[in-house]
Amino acid sequence: MMTEDKRQAAIIEEAKAFVDAEIRPFVNDFEEKGGVPLELIRKMAAKGYLAAPFPEKYGGLGLDPVYYGLFTEVFGKACMATRSLITVHTSLVGETLLRFGTEEQKEKWLPQLARGEKIAAFGLSEPDIGSDAKSIMTTWNEEDDCYVINGRKKWITFGDIADVFIIIASNNGKSTAFIVERSFPGVETKRINGLMAGRATYLAEISLNQVKVPKENVLGKLNFGFEYIVSTALDNGRFSIAWAGLAIAQEALEAMVSYSRSRSQFGNKLRSFQLIRGMIGDAVTKIHAARALCMRASELRKQKDPDSAMETTMAKYFTSKVAVDVANDALQIHGGNGFTNQYPVERLYREAKVLEIIEGSSQIQQEIISDFGLKRYYKRSNKS
Ligand SMILES: Cc1cc2nc3c(=O)[nH]c(=O)nc-3n(C[C@H](O)[C@H](O)[C@H](O)COP(=O)(O)OP(=O)(O)OC[C@H]3O[C@@H](n4cnc5c(N)ncnc54)[C@H](O)[C@@H]3O)c2cc1C
Known part of the structure; x- marks a missing residue:
């Protein structure tokens, strides 16, 4: 078996x-x-x-x-x-x-x-609210047999073709997650164009105008949207983005290694030049470190360890940075060829950048990680 x-x-x-x-x-x-x-x-x-x-x-x-x-x-x-x-x-x-x-x-x-x-798609961000997600302006109000949602969501991945959305809305500063179907009257989506990368992701803005949502469509508990749904969804999303960053970096590394072994200048393969070898050595090291972080976050999630969310945050923060760095060096090693879509590094370079913005930007991850570090590594007895 x-x-x-x-x-x-x-x-x-x-x-x-x-x-x-x-x-x-x-x-x-x-x-x-x-x-x-x-x-x-x-x-x-x-x-x-x-x-x-x-x-x-x-x-x-x-x-x-x-x-x-x-x-x-x-x-x-x-x-x-x-x-x-x-x-x-x-x-x-x-x-x-x-x-x-x-x-x-x-x-x-x-x-x-x-x-x-x-x-399915996830609607948290809004035209005027991103990192400060607790301040969302989309509202919900109770009517006899339903909840009524009004507001706008922006940057919703696959939003233009999604049939169902988790929408986060607020009532007097307390948020709730709702399962909203596209077929509900008052739901409209509009495609966002002109993206640097991910032009095939059906990114959309959603408008919600007097959308009546049945009471059984609350996800989790009323008024606990952040504590239950948003924190869990973002943790799941960060885990996915951590591995996405590793993926881009790994793909870029394979591209830079292959190219440096085949392209010659000054009568020698690129791989023989020390400055190129330095970029490859750095990329290998960063990727091994990123993979170790991703694996640790994964193992902790498997064990349902309470530290798994923090390790996931660190993995997301680190691998997205590594993806940007390695894709940048991979493109550099390809020279002019790297600047065309005939080689994958051009796409990887563009795709890496967004990982430092989505699921909480790198600055927001740094804030979360430093909060954790300031508590975990504080030795009260230390005298400076
Ligand atoms: C391609 C793409 C797909 C997306 N998909 C989705 C989706 O499916 N669902 C969804 O809900 N959202 C989605 N988003 C939105 C994404 O989550 C937000 O873009 C992100 O949270 C950042 O918000 P913002 O763009 O409004 O930037 P802002 O919050 O306005 O931040 C601007 C800059 O200021 C920095 N900053 C903000 N606050 C602080 C602070 N306190 N300290 C230091 N620096 C700070 C940020 O790091 C950033 O560099 C997507 C975005 C993109 C680009």
């Missing part, structure tokens, strides 16, 4: 073959056409790739956090858009529903998300 490890490792290998056949050759095409084809999303769903960490009873593949991280890396190496779909649809929405949904909500939504019959 196959061990659990072998079963999960086989899924990762199969995902690599899927990505190589169905995604990798077409990424520039997705960007040019401005969207991941819906047919590809259906194929991913048929393989269970939209529900990789969900339990099998909800149509998932039952990957534990270590294998789910490796799975995210497989998609993240090849294509920001499909990895972003997994980040929002599966991690931010699906896993949060799994944790806080009522049994009815889970039975209703998770199998549909797994089968790709419904695409």
Whole structure:
């Protein structure tokens, strides 16, 4: 009988073959056409790739956090858009529903998300509110048999094609998460164009105008939107982005190594020049450190250790920085060729940057990590 490890490792290998056949050759095409084809999303769903960490009873593949991280890396190496779909649809929405949904909500939504019959997106950010997310201006009010939501959400990944949203709204400073369906009257989405990268992610602005939401669509508890839903969803999202950063850095490293071994100048391969070797040595070291952080966060999540959220935050902060640095050096090593979309480093360079902005910017991660450090490493007896 196959061990659990072998079963999960086989899924990762199969995902690599899927990505190589169905995604990798077409990424520039997705960007040019401005969207991941819906047919590809259906194929991913048929393989269970939209529900990789969900339990099998909800149509998932039952990957534990270590294998789910490796799975995210497989998609993240090849294509920001499909990895972003997994980040929002599966991690931010699906896993949060799994944790806080009522049994009815889970039975209703998770199998549909797994089968790709419904695409999900997460709506927290607004035109005037980003990092200071507790100050959101979208409101909810109670009516007899429903809640009524008014406001606007911005930067919603896959928002332009999503069928269902988790929307965070506020009432007198206290927020609540609602499951909002696109079909509810008053929900409208508008595509955001002109992006530096991820042009295939159907990024959208959402307007919510007198949207009536049934009472059973509250996710978690009324007035506990931040404590329950947002903190969990962002933790899930950061975990995904940590592995996405590692993926970009790893892909960029492989590109820089291959190019430096094939391109010659001054009668020698680029790989023989010390300044090039310095960039490669730094990239290898940073990536090994980033992988160690991602693996540690994954192991702690698997053990449900309370430190897992902080380790995830550090992994996200660190790997997004490493992705930017390594993609930058990889492009530099490619010279003029790196400046064209004939080589993957141009795309990796653009895709890396957004990781320092989303799921809490790097500055916000630094704030969170320093709060933790100031408490954890304070030795009261120290005399300066
Ligand atoms: C491609 C993309 C996809 C996204 N997808 C989603 C999504 O699916 N759902 C969603 O809800 N949101 C999404 N977002 C929004 C994203 O989460 C926000 O952009 C992010 O939280 C930062 O907010 P902001 O852009 O308003 O920047 P601001 O909060 O205005 O920050 C601007 C700058 O100031 C810095 N800053 C802010 N506060 C502080 C501080 N206290 N100390 C030091 N520096 C500070 C920030 O780090 C940043 O550098 C997405 C954004 C992008 C670009």
